[in-house]
Amino acid sequence: MSELWLDITDIPATGREFSFSDQSIWTGSIGEFDLPHRLDVPGTGLAATFTVLPQNRGALVRGRLAGKVVTPCDRCAEETMLDVAVDFELFEETPVDGEQSLEPGLLRRRGQVLELDVASLLWEQFLLALPAKPLCDENCPGLCPQCGASLKNGPCSCSKEEGDPRLAVLRQLKVPNGSKQRH
Numbered sequence: 098m099s100e101l102w103l104d105i106t107d108i109p110a111t112g113r114e115f116s117f118s119d120q121s122i123w124t125g126s127i128g129e130f131d132l133p134h135r136l137d138v139p140g141t142g143l144a145a146t147f148t149v150l151p152q153n154r155g156a157l158v159r160g161r162l163a164g165k166v167v168t169p170c171d172r173c174a175e176e177t178m179l180d181v182a183v184d185f186e187l188f189e190e191t192p193v194d195g196e197q198s199l200e201p202g203l204l205r206r207r208g209q210v211l212e213l214d215v216a217s218l219l220w221e222q223f224l225l226a227l228p229a230k231p232l233c234d235e236n237c238p239g240l241c242p243q244c245g246a247s248l249k250n251g252p253c254s255c256s257k258e259e260g261d262p263r264l265a266v267l268r269q270l271k272v273p274n275g276s277k278q279r280h
């Protein structure tokens with residue numbers, strides 16, 4: 098994962114706003130985890146803006162990540178451009194010297210300097226912004242389970258000839274008396 102630590106030591110109590118749109122924050126991890134998402138297509142890309150508010154024993158981070166990502170459809174695998182957006186607000190505790198935290202947070206102290214792990218923050222928010230099953234269209238018919246052809250542009254040849262064997266059984270059950278049996 099790409100590293101990006103932000104110095105948040107001297108932020109006034111009213112907070113300070115930060116913006117990030119360097120795509121390598123996300124593309125580095127996409128490549129590392131071998132994920133199929135792409136941000137390098139014209140018109141795509143992500144941007145994040147957030148405010149850091151110092152608190153007694155940590156910091157409040159509040160912001161939004163939004164943009165466009167190209168990703169394969171969960172049903173037909175065709176690349177499709179998605180709008181993603183997520184609002185976030187999280188409290189991060191300042192690590193205490195000498196105490197080993199079981200769950201390392203997004204803040205670290207280096208001497209007197211307090212730093213926020215921006216790469217991890219924005220990567221987590223990106224994963225949260227993505228739909229679990231991205232679809233090119235909510236009515237996407239997906240792929241034929243027999244021949245693997247995309248059914249988006251009409252039925253494949255095998256669905257005409259045989260159809261789904263499970264459906265064929267149902268069809269026979271439904272044939273009313275007297276009607277012709279199709280072959």
Ligand SMILES: [Zn+2]
Nearest residue numbers: 170173233237
């Ligand atoms: Zn699809």
Ligand SMILES: [Zn+2]
Nearest residue numbers: 241244253255
């Ligand atoms: Zn087919």
